[in-house]
Amino acid sequence: MQDRPVYLDNAAATRMDERVLDAMRPYFLDTYAVATSEFGYSQGIEARESLDDARESIAVSLGAGPEEFIFTSGSTESSNIALKGVAQALGKKKGKHIIVSKIEDFPVLNSAKALEKQGFRVTYLSVDGDGFIDLQELSDSISDKTILVSIQHANQEIGTIQDIDSIGRVCKEKGALFHSDATHTFTRVPLDVRKTPADLVTVSAHTIHGPKGVGGLYIRSGTQIGKWIDGGFQEFNLRAGLENIPGAVGFAKAVELVTPEETLRLQAMRDHIIDRILDEIPNTTLNGHRWKRLPQNANITFHFIEGESITLHLDMRGFAVSTGSACFSRSLEGSHVIFGIGGDHERAHGSIRFTFGRYNTMEDVDTVVVAAAEIANELRSISPLSEK
Amino acid sequence: MKFPYSETVLEHFRHPRNVGKIENPDGKAMEGSPACGDMVSVHIKVDPAANTISDIKFESYGCASNIATGSIITELAKGKTLDEARKITWKDASEALGGLPKIKVHCSVLAIGGLRSAIRNYEERHGLVKEKVPTTKEVVRKRLKKVMNPLTGLDLVRTNLIKEIEMKDGDVRVVIDLPADHQFASALKEEILEKVEPLWDVKKAVVEFTE
Missing domain, CATH: 3.90.1010.10 (Sufe protein. Chain: A)
Structure with missing residues (x-):
C-alpha cells in the first residue's frame, strides 16, 4: 500500500486546483447575481463582465473571437450541440450525411447513432493500427450531401493525435463542416482555429484541473447551427439556461494555469512509464502511436490477464487507473477503441490506461511500474492463457 | 477503500x-x-x-x-x-x-x-456416464457451442463456422468453414477434438477444413 493514494486516471477527471477554487468562490458567495445586460443592476453587470472576461480568455487561447465561444455543461453537451445542432440546421437544407470515426468518444458516437435513428446516414471511418483515419478514405466519403465530419483531436483511451489540420482542409475543400472533440488535447496540444480549419471544437474544464460540469464549444462565425436547448436567450441565443458564472470563471482560470513546462513534465512521465513497462514487463503492448499521442496518456495491454483484476490489485495498493476490459465498463463491452485499431478481446480486456496530471510525480510512475510488474506476475501465474 | x-x-x-x-x-x-x-x-x-x-x-x-x-x-x-x-x-x-x-x-x-x-x-x-444418450449430430453441435471462434469471440455454431457434422458408427466428422492454413485452424481442431472425443460412443473423431 502506498503511503498516499496515487491517482492516474486524469483523463476521466482531475483534482481541482486550489487557485481555481479561489477564483470561483466569490461568484458563489458575493457576485452570485444573474448576468444582466448593461442596463441591469451593479452586481448583475459585474457578473456579466466576469462571464465576458472568462469567455474572452478561453476564446483567445483557441485563436477565436469571444462571440465564437459558448459555455456548456461539459464536453458531452458540446458534442451533442455540434452534431445535433448542425443536423437540425442543415439536414433539410443540404443533406443527411454525417461522417465520424469508429473510435470517437461516446458523446460523438452516440449522437451520431441517435441521428441515424432520425434518418441521417452515418459513415463510420475505420482507423489503422495506431488509430489514425485515412485522409483519402475521408475525402472519398464526403459527398455534396455530407453536412458534417466529426473527428476527434486525440483519442480518449489510446491517446493518438489525429492530423486535424489536414482533415480540416479536406472538409473545407469538399464543403463539409468539421467538428473536432478536443476534450483531451485542449491546452496540452496546440490548437489554433486561425490555422486549423475547424468549424466546431469541443473543450472541457474537467480534464485540466478545472471544475466538473463546465465545458465549451467553439463555433466559427457564420456556421449554421440549430438551437438544441430551448429557454432564454443566453449564450448568443444558442444555449439557453442560467449561466454558470463560477464554472466559467473557474474554467478560464484552469486554462490560464496550464503551462508548456507542465505539459513537458507530463510528457516525460508518459515516456518514462511506456519505456519502463515495455522494457521490464514481458508480453506488454503499447496501444496508440508511440509519439503522436497525448502528452499525458499511456495505454498498455498486459497480455494473458484481465483488466478488472489488474485495476483491483492496483487499487488495493493505492493506485487508480482505468481499463478497456468489459468487466470494468458499465456496458460490459470491451473497448470499442481497441477493437477499432484491430485488437482482439484479449488485447482489450488486458488494456490499462495511465493518465497523468498536475499532482503526479516521476516517483508515482516508478512505484506504479513496480506494482504493475508484481501484479502481472501474480495474475499470469494463475492464468490458463500464460506462456509458462 | x-x-x-x-x-x-x-x-x-x-x-x-x-x-x-x-x-x-x-x-x-x-x-x-x-x-x-x-x-x-x-x-x-x-x-x-x-x-x-x-x-x-x-x-x-x-x-x-x-x-x-x-x-x-x-x-x-x-x-x-x-x-x-x-x-x-x-x-x-x-x-x-x-x-x-x-x-x-x-x-x-x-x-x-x-x-x-x-x-x-x-x-x-472412464466409461462411467450413466445416462447413455447416443451421440447424434445435435449432441455434437451442442458440444461445439462451447468452442469459441477466436475471430469474433462467439462460439463456432453461432458464427456459422460449422459446415458439416457427420456421425456414423461411432465416427464423427466435423467440417469447419475455414482454410486449413488459417492461423487458428490447429487450435480449433485441438479444442474440437477435446470436446468430442470423450463422448462415450465416439470411437474416432476427425476435424476437416474447407480448403
Whole structure:
C-alpha cells in the first residue's frame, strides 16, 4: 500500500486546483447575481463582465473571437450541440450525411447513432493500427450531401493525435463542416482555429484541473447551427439556461494555469512509464502511436490477464487507473477503441490506461511500474492463457 | 477503500487456493473464452474406490469474481463424492464467498460449469456416464457451442463456422468453414477434438477444413 493514494486516471477527471477554487468562490458567495445586460443592476453587470472576461480568455487561447465561444455543461453537451445542432440546421437544407470515426468518444458516437435513428446516414471511418483515419478514405466519403465530419483531436483511451489540420482542409475543400472533440488535447496540444480549419471544437474544464460540469464549444462565425436547448436567450441565443458564472470563471482560470513546462513534465512521465513497462514487463503492448499521442496518456495491454483484476490489485495498493476490459465498463463491452485499431478481446480486456496530471510525480510512475510488474506476475501465474 | 466485493471474495482474489494444473488429471475442462472476458480451467484427480475428488486445481483468466469463485469451488469440491460435487451451485459458491455482485454472475458461474465439465470429462473418459444418450449430430453441435471462434469471440455454431457434422458408427466428422492454413485452424481442431472425443460412443473423431 502506498503511503498516499496515487491517482492516474486524469483523463476521466482531475483534482481541482486550489487557485481555481479561489477564483470561483466569490461568484458563489458575493457576485452570485444573474448576468444582466448593461442596463441591469451593479452586481448583475459585474457578473456579466466576469462571464465576458472568462469567455474572452478561453476564446483567445483557441485563436477565436469571444462571440465564437459558448459555455456548456461539459464536453458531452458540446458534442451533442455540434452534431445535433448542425443536423437540425442543415439536414433539410443540404443533406443527411454525417461522417465520424469508429473510435470517437461516446458523446460523438452516440449522437451520431441517435441521428441515424432520425434518418441521417452515418459513415463510420475505420482507423489503422495506431488509430489514425485515412485522409483519402475521408475525402472519398464526403459527398455534396455530407453536412458534417466529426473527428476527434486525440483519442480518449489510446491517446493518438489525429492530423486535424489536414482533415480540416479536406472538409473545407469538399464543403463539409468539421467538428473536432478536443476534450483531451485542449491546452496540452496546440490548437489554433486561425490555422486549423475547424468549424466546431469541443473543450472541457474537467480534464485540466478545472471544475466538473463546465465545458465549451467553439463555433466559427457564420456556421449554421440549430438551437438544441430551448429557454432564454443566453449564450448568443444558442444555449439557453442560467449561466454558470463560477464554472466559467473557474474554467478560464484552469486554462490560464496550464503551462508548456507542465505539459513537458507530463510528457516525460508518459515516456518514462511506456519505456519502463515495455522494457521490464514481458508480453506488454503499447496501444496508440508511440509519439503522436497525448502528452499525458499511456495505454498498455498486459497480455494473458484481465483488466478488472489488474485495476483491483492496483487499487488495493493505492493506485487508480482505468481499463478497456468489459468487466470494468458499465456496458460490459470491451473497448470499442481497441477493437477499432484491430485488437482482439484479449488485447482489450488486458488494456490499462495511465493518465497523468498536475499532482503526479516521476516517483508515482516508478512505484506504479513496480506494482504493475508484481501484479502481472501474480495474475499470469494463475492464468490458463500464460506462456509458462 | 470501498470495494464492491466481500472480504472473503477479496481474500480469495488476493490468495487464490489450489491454483495450477494436475499432471495427468483424471478429468479436465476449460470454460469461457477471452471474448466474454473470463476463462476457467479445472483439473481433478479422482479416488476411484471412494468415488471422491482427491485433488483439484484451477486456473483463471478473468475478473476478481471469476478468480474468487474458481478458488472457492476447489475448496468446496475437494474430498466430496462426484455426485456431491456436481450438485455444487452458484448459490453455494456465492454464499461461501459472502455474496457476489449480481452483475458478476456470468463471470462466476463459469467456474461451476468448469467443475461439472471436469467431472463429466472424467466419467466419459472412464466409461462411467450413466445416462447413455447416443451421440447424434445435435449432441455434437451442442458440444461445439462451447468452442469459441477466436475471430469474433462467439462460439463456432453461432458464427456459422460449422459446415458439416457427420456421425456414423461411432465416427464423427466435423467440417469447419475455414482454410486449413488459417492461423487458428490447429487450435480449433485441438479444442474440437477435446470436446468430442470423450463422448462415450465416439470411437474416432476427425476435424476437416474447407480448403
